[in-house]
Amino acid sequence: MGVPLKFKTVFWAASCLWVGSWFIRPAFAESFEVEIGRMFAQGKDPEIRYAVQKRLEENPADPGPLLELADLDESQGNYSGAVAAYEDYLAQKNDWTVRRSLALAREQMGDFANAARDLKALEREHPQDPELLWGLARLCLEQARWRSFRTQASRREAMREAQDDLTALAGLAPHFALATWELAEVSRQLGDNTRALEAYELVLQQDASFKRAHRYIARLLARRGKYIEALAKYEQAMAVEPNDEGLKKEAQRLALTAPRQAQKRKAEREKQWESWTPPQETPIAPSPVTLRVGLSTGTGRLVFRGESDLQVETPAGKPVTVLKAGEDYGVLYRRARPPWRPKDAWRVQDKKGKTVASFDQRLWIAPLDPQKPVVLHAISSNPGYFFAKEEDRAYRGLVEILPKAGEGFNVINRVSLEDYTAGVLPSEMAPSWPGEALKAQAVVARSYALSRLGRHNDQGFDVTDDVQDQVYRGLRAETQRSNEAVRETAGLVVEHGGKVVPTVFSAQCGGHTQDYSEAWGYKAPVVGVADYDPRYNQDMEFPLSPERMERWIKEDREAWCRFWGLKGYGNYRWAWIVSAEDLQNKVPGLGRIRRLTVTQRSTAGWAERLWVEGERGGRVFKGDSIRGFLGGIRSNLIWIEPQFNPQGWPEEFIIYGGGWGHGVGMCQVGCYGLALAGRDFRTILLHYFPEGSLENLGP
Numbered sequence: 001m002g003v004p005l006k007f008k009t010v011f012w013a014a015s016c017l018w019v020g021s022w023f024i025r026p027a028f029a030e031s032f033e034v035e036i037g038r039m040f041a042q043g044k045d046p047e048i049r050y051a052v053q054k055r056l057e058e059n060p061a062d063p064g065p066l067l068e069l070a071d072l073d074e075s076q077g078n079y080s081g082a083v084a085a086y087e088d089y090l091a092q093k094n095d096w097t098v099r100r101s102l103a104l105a106r107e108q109m110g111d112f113a114n115a116a117r118d119l120k121a122l123e124r125e126h127p128q129d130p131e132l133l134w135g136l137a138r139l140c141l142e143q144a145r146w147r148s149f150r151t152q153a154s155r156r157e158a159m160r161e162a163q164d165d166l167t168a169l170a171g172l173a174p175h176f177a178l179a180t181w182e183l184a185e186v187s188r189q190l191g192d193n194t195r196a197l198e199a200y201e202l203v204l205q206q207d208a209s210f211k212r213a214h215r216y217i218a219r220l221l222a223r224r225g226k227y228i229e230a231l232a233k234y235e236q237a238m239a240v241e242p243n244d245e246g247l248k249k250e251a252q253r254l255a256l257t258a259p260r261q262a263q264k265r266k267a268e269r270e271k272q273w274e275s276w277t278p279p280q281e282t283p284i285a286p287s288p289v290t291l292r293v294g295l296s297t298g299t300g301r302l303v304f305r306g307e308s309d310l311q312v313e314t315p316a317g318k319p320v321t322v323l324k325a326g327e328d329y330g331v332l333y334r335r336a337r338p339p340w341r342p343k344d345a346w347r348v349q350d351k352k353g354k355t356v357a358s359f360d361q362r363l364w365i366a367p368l369d370p371q372k373p374v375v376l377h378a379i380s381s382n383p384g385y386f387f388a389k390e391e392d393r394a395y396r397g398l399v400e401i402l403p404k405a406g407e408g409f410n411v412i413n414r415v416s417l418e419d420y421t422a423g424v425l426p427s428e429m430a431p432s433w434p435g436e437a438l439k440a441q442a443v444v445a446r447s448y449a450l451s452r453l454g455r456h457n458d459q460g461f462d463v464t465d466d467v468q469d470q471v472y473r474g475l476r477a478e479t480q481r482s483n484e485a486v487r488e489t490a491g492l493v494v495e496h497g498g499k500v501v502p503t504v505f506s507a508q509c510g511g512h513t514q515d516y517s518e519a520w521g522y523k524a525p526v527v528g529v530a531d532y533d534p535r536y537n538q539d540m541e542f543p544l545s546p547e548r549m550e551r552w553i554k555e556d557r558e559a560w561c562r563f564w565g566l567k568g569y570g571n572y573r574w575a576w577i578v579s580a581e582d583l584q585n586k587v588p589g590l591g592r593i594r595r596l597t598v599t600q601r602s603t604a605g606w607a608e609r610l611w612v613e614g615e616r617g618g619r620v621f622k623g624d625s626i627r628g629f630l631g632g633i634r635s636n637l638i639w640i641e642p643q644f645n646p647q648g649w650p651e652e653f654i655i656y657g658g659g660w661g662h663g664v665g666m667c668q669v670g671c672y673g674l675a676l677a678g679r680d681f682r683t684i685l686l687h688y689f690p691e692g693s694l695e696n697l698g699p
Helices: 027-042 045-058 064-075 079-092 097-109 114-127 130-145 154-170 175-191 193-208 212-223 227-240 243-258 259-275 417-428 435-451 480-488 514-520 544-554 578-584 625-629 668-676 681-688
Strands: 291-297 301-306 310-313 319-323 329-333 347-349 354-357 363-367 372-380 391-397 400-406 409-414 492-496 573-579 594-602 607-614 619-624 636-642 651-659 693-696
Touching: 045 064, 045 693, 064 097, 064 594, 064 636, 079 097, 097 114, 097 130, 097 636, 114 130, 130 175, 154 175, 175 193, 175 212, 175 573, 193 212, 212 227, 212 243, 212 681, 227 259, 227 391, 243 259, 243 668, 291 372, 291 417, 301 363, 301 619, 310 681, 319 354, 319 417, 329 409, 363 372, 391 514, 391 578, 409 417, 417 435, 417 480, 435 480, 435 492, 435 668, 435 681, 492 544, 514 651, 544 636, 544 651, 573 578, 578 651, 594 636, 594 651, 607 625, 619 625, 668 681, 681 693
Parallel strands: none
Antiparallel strands: 291 409, 301 329, 301 372, 310 319, 310 363, 329 347, 347 354, 363 400, 372 391, 400 409, 492 693, 573 651, 594 607, 607 619, 636 651
16 A cells, blocks of 8 residues: 555565565564563663674574664664674675665765765666665765765756656655655755645645645745735645744735735635534534533634624623624733733624623623524634644534633633534544444544543633644534434443543554553553554564564554555655754754664654753653654654764754554544454444443433
8 A cells, every 4th residue: 555665675475474684583583572672662772782692692693683783773873883783794694685774874874985886786786676766865965965975067966866866766655755855855956846846735745744845835836926825825834833933924025025915815714704604503412511622722812703693691690792693793802001001801892893891700602592603713723733724613502701811811612522522523533434433433532521521620621622632623523424423422431440531542553552651651541552453563573673663664564554545644654854953953052963862662662762962961852742852743653864974963864653643542544444344333442442341421
């Protein structure tokens, strides 16, 4: 279903035998790999070196353990050690894949002259090998950067050669989004704007986490005079990078350059709001539980309307006013500005600016017709993520406005548990997916919400409406299929010991889920499971040794969540690139970055601790903070490869990864795969939560 990002071995046969240095391994060899895998997960590198050396002494005819040393050194950024291990291996056994690894290691350590010689020789033997093309393209980019190692006539010629290699690679590895990104970047720098625009658009189709592509597409569209399209793309770019001041200024300059088009774009957005008709509410199922969902915090302005007349009242039931159906109203906050405005002020105003209510305590806005929703304008969702958006939404239940002195106000949706589940299910899982997958997601969403009751009491709600908890888009997201799945599972939850299990989930686990306790340090009845058919991956025993860890992440391994063609989820394996300079700016005081090292992994191989070493000290990043530090990567299931310059400093880091999200609990795409394989929702849930049981929620 896809092409591996990096081919360190050939494709696997059904027998799962490695066609490489350790062809048919005796049973006792597995215990050795599991032993060093446990050491590798715990960061016990000296113990691994001792175990490997002992293994080599016991069986000198088998050079295989040298590959464990090579990958261990590569994981630490020690490429001179990796080169030595590869050379020792090749002195005993000739294997072209190991020669390729040796050439790439030389390139990564900055030995460009020898790397070019070896890669060119291998290319003549294997001209269609994607990993060689990737290495050659990267080499050309380095040659464009460093004149002293350039074999081409000029920097431009080096970049054109890189462009040719990347174009060929795109045909051989259509899912390798990083190569498409590099093709777009090279084409832009060469002034080949047509190819650059095509490549940026393609990379967003392959992997939307390349957030900067929105910005460059906007620039290229603006250069072509397509101002309305450019302004729309800038809006999208600012949604995914809301804190980028330079980006905001770019968009503002374009709006000033093309004021008529900017005004037209604004009018189009207002027309969308005015003409939007929310879907009709349909009954879901009764529930004894009411949830408080945080829609926004610290807001200064909110525009809303009702599909029926709206009753504005206090939580105690004291009426304040009634607002007419179909008309726009706004909630506005004004911060205190002594002496002109001695106190903070909160008001509800009509479209003409007339104040219809002033308040400083909570207000409830509820439709007089309980079958009609409250409609909110321009709700921001998941800011900072590549899937961020702003949209108009409609909500069941009622909307609460909670004043926050000095901050503005929080917007909260009070809604029944089943109605909430109906708004979550199609927001978190495509309604077109198999029905059993939808039912599993409905039970998980319901259980998770119950496990979070009161967690955000300081903000006045239980759960957020974004990925911090679960994405909830209200009535706008609902479909007939998803609502049917909610009804058919109404009241069902996952329990353990009489308590609701915190049924967390992620988009893709990469083939093996994590323990809750290993990922977050808290005990919960959620354990890691191998997420693939037992007939596959028999060569992989967790925790993985260094050599197996690299292969697991870089190869296209079988798993329930391996679906390259599934819309929005074609990133079972992925790659990312980040510059050393960008990382240096995130850790002021450390000076120039020397290396990045994963010093601790979970049993499933996910990075738990990342050591960042600079010229003036170091810093440790833990857990989910690793993803943010590395530029918002999809997961912590990573393998890091630095690219050193001739002076021995890393210029950038290529991060190979698997999965999307935290990898704990239910794997959503794995759920899809299991449903396609004929598993029902109960079987799916007990696969991901083997310590839980399905129970009906009592009153």
